[in-house]
Amino acid sequence: MPSGTSAALASAYQVIRRNGAVTPFDASKIAVALTKAFLAVEGSSAAASRRVHDIVADLTGQIVAGLTRRADAGRTFHIEDVQDQVELALMRGEHHKVARAYVLYREDRARERAAASSAVASAAAPTLAMSLPDGTRVPLDLARLEAVVGEAVSGLADVSADTILGETRRNLYDGIGEDELALAPILAARTLIESEPNYAKVSARLLLDKLRCEALSFLVRRSEQATQAEMAVRYAEYFRAYVARGIVEQLIDPELGHFDLERIAAALLPERDLQFDYLGLQTLYDRYFLHARGHRFELPQAFFMRVAMGLALREVDREARAIEFYQLLSSFDFMASTPTLFNAGTLRPQLSSCFLTTVPDDLDGIFKSVKDNALLAKYSGGLGNDWTRVRGLGAHIKGTNGESQGVVPFLKVANDTAIAVNQGGKRKGAVCAYLETWHVDIEKFLDLRKNTGDDRRRTHDMNTANWVPDLFMERVEANGTWTLFSPDETPDLHDLYGTAFKAAYEAYEARAGRGEMQVSRQVRAVDLWRRMLTMLFETGHPWITFKDPCNIRSPQRHVGVVHSSNLCTEITLNTSDEEVAVCNLGSVNLAAHVTAERFDGERLARTVRIAMRMLDNVVDINFYTIPEARRSNLKHRPVGLGIMGFQDALQTLRIAYASEAAVRFADESMETVSFHAISASCDLAAERGRYPSFEGSLWSKGVLPIDSIEDLAQRRGGLDLDRSTTMDWESLRARVTSIGMRNSNTMAIAPTATISNICGVSQSIEPAYQNLFVKSNMSGDFTVVNAALVHDLKARGLWDELMVSDLKYYDGSVGSIDRIPDDLKVLYATAFEIEPSWLIEAAARRQKWIDQAQSLNLYVANPSGRKLDETYRLAWRRGLKTTYYLRSRSATHVEKSTLKGTDGKLNAVSAPVAAAPEAGFGPACSINDPECEACQ
Structure with a gap:
């Protein structure tokens, strides 16, 4: 380590010695101790000395970095913490002989100190003083410390x-x-x-x-x-x-x-x-x-x-x-979304979570959209941009008589804007770009998140998503061809879906076949599909979302088209040049509405009724940064009530995630939420009036979400999905038709990445990631243990230090620990031990009740092309509107050291600027990445 660095650390940090004295931190002492340890084990030849010098320099840097990252508010370390880090660095570096010698040395010294301590045990304990901010010293109040x-x-x-x-x-x-x-x-x-x-x-x-x-x-x-x-x-x-x-x-x-x-x-x-x-x-x-x-x-x-x-x-x-x-x-029965929690009751009450825009195909419109992104992101909104209308690479530009550079350069600008506007330092600006699969730039779009290639054509900080028409999936199923177009030559495709899209698209294909299109290209549909899945696996993007079910089942299809989803793929609202879609989110804590005996539908009904009123109030109180957002929100008044704590609820009910019982619970619980959310919006309409664009909506025709699924099934020629019901939908349907709705949309299941942490429950509809792991977010690193598992293990006399060690060794999984009974292994199976088809089946049963969509992460322990193909085709066949991240294992695992204090950053007050990836995932797919928290 450079001497200047060491000197700087000495002035910035301090070490508490075992006698209570405080001395400046000196990194060179670590290097000296390491050098002595290596030379004692490996000898002191010239060759060994040179090798040791390089190893020690590297290890010292790691140790200092670990200590300073974990330093507390007073910038002090205890000497034992320093030695713990030395031992940990040696083990991580696989210097096992040196580590063993170091451990034995520490144990010998500890025994010597214990013996010396016993000889002076009768000596009076030193009196400590505390320094106040003004420099005054007062006796340290140990009595209050003990009381607290x-x-x-x-x-x-x-x-x-x-x-x-x-x-x-x-x-x-x-x-x-x-x-x-x-x-x-x-x-x-x-x-x-x-x-x-x-x-x-x-x-x-x-x-x-x-x-x-x-x-x-x-x-x-x-x-x-x-x-x-x-x-x-x-x-x-x-x-x-x-x-x-x-x-x-x-x-x-x-x-x-x-x-x-x-x-x-x-x-x-x-x-x-x-x-x-x-x-x-x-x-x-x-x-x-x-x-x-x-x-x-x-x-x-x-x-x-x-x-x-x-x-x-x-x-x-x-x-x-x-x-x-x-x-x-x-x-904690319900929690509003992060923007609402940030800003409610303040001078700038920007309470909405999500904003959806569509970008026009002209320079003024493109840069207005970028400016709108900045204004919307400033007060904590997450953004979804539809870029499909922007003409593709090589398309003619009439004004300059030149050729377009395509959509990618503009996406780069949008990416950099998201970085620049970081929501007041609370979290990075977050945006997702959507592109339809027929756009001629689709292959360039797939490469945006790659770490190789021309960096001027990469967007490392922007999320991306494919907006996939049913016709493309049909061509994939049939192993057919697929034609790519520039939208300036096919402008109507952007606003079409279903049979109308199919007719127009095939007409353009015929024109391209006759040589009448300036820019077009034909590919095998399955080749493009494979490349989409390959990029999704390699980079985590673009996500797979489906255009047709989002539009066919939209209650608002009479007034516009859904051109994209949002940052977290749960919002499906209309956008146009005149309207920026806005959604206001909050989530019911499902875990708070179950007991070991039953699901408490009565309590849930009360929670939903109050929550819907709160969400509706957001529309009127909200601070709008651009007029297009205000216009849209007041005209349609959409809200998105979701759920969280699904995994906790299952475990309370003793239901394994990978089971038909879990799929049924997903169905029945979401039916209850849906029934009461729609009923509450109907009650608000009776009190406050219908939303202005109600007439002509599916609601006005008595078509509820459970009914619109039939329309999708009819247009696809069938849908393999249980559509049974248990509640009195007929009477609710009649009320909605006669009274109306206060909100054009009522439900959406967001990721709840942050608000579930606040409530202490599992995220959204997620299976447990691990039963023991370190969670990283903008507040630091936190040890998370599944308390329900610990409770069950205690009841069976199995919770001890060895079990903690085993859970660490097996990365929080119970499946490989022989001592754990099989029933607990099934109940506490983690995300990568569950077949992704179970997540899709449960999501499909929820989707029939939801008028928007759900943020659905998919976990694949051992990804292959075939597995991904099967998984995403199943999602489409079951009628899902969207999917979110693909999670796959990486070589990084839970820290297997048994050292105390390895639970992450020790600073319990000051949050770092950015967070490390979640343990267990590659850089493209970290859970709870702070930039993904814009929804909640």
């Missing part, structure tokens, strides 16, 4: 305050700062999560104490503190001060100050602060809570109430509605 830790473990099984306190004391030193002291027990508790999931709640409660101190110090006076018990009494007083300060700081809409704050504050439920897991609260802390000049001053219940008040601004009895909305949000 004791409060954090209260009511939780199998957690120990003594264990946390012991590890915390190891990291204390004389002169420790306030922030470091608050952080020390959090770091101590989170290292224990892998062995006991309840420590995730303990860690959250300890972080909550830090947040309380930060908020109260900002609002009341410096160094103000309060325990959870004290805060239960002070929450109402705090809330009034919070609203007033937020208005002064121009972070909260002054209209919130005109609510009856006494009534609102009295409704707060401080005990709900205790229901968070660490990942959920840390995510809120880093990215959602309001802050001024670097200080968070928004506590969790104030956060939920701020969002609720923001959504109730235009209600008649807005206090009553705000309390109703708050109770739903804070219970």
